[in-house]
Amino acid sequence: MSSSARRILIGAAASALVLGLTTGCGSSGSAASSDGTVTLRYAIWDAVQKPALQKSIDAFEKQHPKIKVEIELNAWAQYWSKLQTQLAGRTAPDVFWDHVAYFPQFAQQGVLADLTPYIKADKLDTSVYDPKLLAGWEQDGKQYGLPKDWDTIAQVYDKTMLKAAGLTQEQLGSLSWNTTDGGTFVKALQKLTIDETGKHPNEAGFDAKHVKQYGLALSSPNGQTDWWNTATQNGCKLQDKAWGKWTIDQPSCVEAIQFIRDLRLKYHVAVPASVTNTPNGAALPQVMARKQAAVVWDGSWDLNAYQSSMKGNFGLAELPAGPVGKGTVYNGLSNALYAGGKHQKESWELVKWLGSEESQKIIVAAGSVWPGIPTLNQDFVNVWKQQGVDVSAFSKEAESTTMGYPLTTSSATYNVKIQDAFNQVWLGQQSAQKAAESVNGDSNAAIK
Template identity: 40%
Template sequence: MHKMRRGCLFALPLAAAVALTGCGTQVNGGQASSSTAPGNASTNVVTLHYMLWDPNEEIGYKKSIAVFEKLHPNIKVVIEQYPWSQYWQKLETEMAAGTAPDVFWDHVTYFPTFVTNGQLLNLTPYIKSSHVDLSQYYPNLLKQYEYNGNLYGLPKDWDTIAIFYNKKLFEKEHVPFPTNLTWNPENGGTLLKLAEEMTIDKNGKHPGQPGFNPNEIVQYGFMSYDSNQTFYYNFLAEDGVKILNHNFGTQVMMDTPQAVKTMQNLLDMIYKYHVSPPAAEGANVVNSEGNAQQLFEEGKLAMYTDGDWVLTPVVKASNFPVGIAPLPVGPDGRVSVMNGLSDAIYAHTKYPKQAWELVQWLASPQSERILASGGYVWPGIKSLAPLFAQAWAKKGVDVTPFLEESRGKTISFPITVNWGQAENAIDKEFDLMWLNKVSPSQALQTAVQQADAALNGGQ
């Protein structure tokens, strides 16, 4: 669904896209209706364009918007769906041309640049005039889209990271499910022990056993892979390491001795303990989220960490029962990245009132209930969260570990201007580290220097 997948690049500079014209939507007769209040006699129909990237969620949003259009006969909504790999470049290009969609999904990586460039509509006046109850949302999700005391998006959903595991493999090995694991950078905790139990070579041997051949592994126990949100951010946080000094900050904090120890342990899972597939050079330089998902679906991987947004494709593609377990408890407890998307309004839309009607609807209990009860997203409205869990329970999957993590200790995805460029610099060094070409100490030091330069160069 979301969020920060490897390979996401900041394609275009946005600084030139500030003072722009309208967004090029179509209106019957060339006129927008002056009001969308009930009882308005105007027959003019405004067409709003709504851009998103997840095809699984799009199904749910079509259901929600069908209800919205019945309640607002003077507004028609055209959904534009583009995959994550194309979405941001298209959005940036259209912003530069003044043809951006009226409403679109926003992500915390892009939000700071958009808001500081004046490309997002300030929703605070609309929220106040419409008397939207902000207390119904997760407070941390609201804060992610706040700038200078104003809100530039309302929470549409959230996600946390948990362990996906293959129930069939665990049952075959007569090993208990991974529901209460621990982890530490010194010896890997019970996570590493379990990963060893679930790693098997072609002769049925496990790592540490006499005769085990690390070059002939047929089943891996775990996946240590080069993905920030879905993997190493969580382990760094569990060991007390901060990613960024503060929101809109310019100092990356990942070059501490503790961070080096954490990353060394994660690399040791591959090269020392042999419980994880090694990284491989190629088109997708290292073992990324997509590779982890594919190995899991093929039944070659007992467990890996991922976000709840892959539930639908993973469960559909797996010919075995999928289990969800909470992240292991680290030295600083169990900590998950908790991210959320918002629905944002393009600052230069021709139809701010109608766009607000749509955003207000999408953030309403009525709409979020449709999305949650269909199992499409965890809703931004806290009280509706059980509906998502109930929808998945009917499919035979217990997703409550994601919900439990949302109620515990969480960290935000880094929120600052130019994080996309900083992340590219980090990825470049971490690729080399996961390929075992540079040490964690060297990779972290270089990555932080390059990332800081990107952040400070954009101020």
């Protein structure tokens, strides 16, 4: 998901509050022909993944001659608003991509079919999935999705800039930060940050108002690609438990937020939020392509964007370690089955197929997303290795300390409140403590 897409998620998540989605004896709009052939609708948002998905669907249709599947592609900017309208009108697609930010509301509103009876009836082996991913789609003992893919956050760097600063990929991936002087991470970013006269932030005469090249660029409306990661590295928990209360006002969380602020305003090694965090701000792949920063923190979903814009002049390293060690946000999508569809059995067959090793091997071969089945991770690494890119930083992080995407019915409120409050923090207009307390209180008040 690009940074601009995440901004759209905020508005779309907020609109879910007022739709009041309900289910009943509705229809997904799927069709059945006179010979008994059923046509299912499958909604996705990523055009990059569509060709590989179509290959998977072709294989599925050969094995299920009485089931046809039509892929409905809607760009992220329109996907959620359209899906929410369809759900409200009981005309939703039979199967659709689901995001953890929406899952709690959808599960509460009853628009997702519980897959547990199907899993038990077919004796489906769910142990093939990463338990952390599988658990992200479970509530009250009911399973509402099978893992489709996953993503983590890593450091994407410009090879030319890194070399010019005398740094290596190994060094970048072994850095650490602290709340006292920034640690080796800040020292490395100082080497990568240069003003228009060639001076670095730790040198006399450095002009913070006229920086030619920054060491780092960050951009995340909700925290997924910036402070959620430093939070994990500082021992912060966003919630007291899954589906529980927000706890971002705790000292370990506030320190993590303050560190991100300090990178911009104290150390002057990160691109100002006025450039990256405005509604029309530059996306991280654009920042890199423009040579505005040497390093960005971004998700594996943007790999193809860097490959196309930087033409091989980029590499990947693990995020730095914090006071309690390394850590990253670990997230994934699922294929959800619409509870109001006419053809539940056939829709389950599609969901089951999309979650199978046979299907995910087809998707992995295209190199667009990491597979929901971890035994296929090396296949994904090999696909990118053939293109000259080592993507193993993402999988190494997935295997270490991770923070899951918060499971809460108040995600819409959180996403709206945090954008304004935290942008004030990044711009130096509000303290980290005050912003954290404000967002924490409002988000907890909105839990249903």
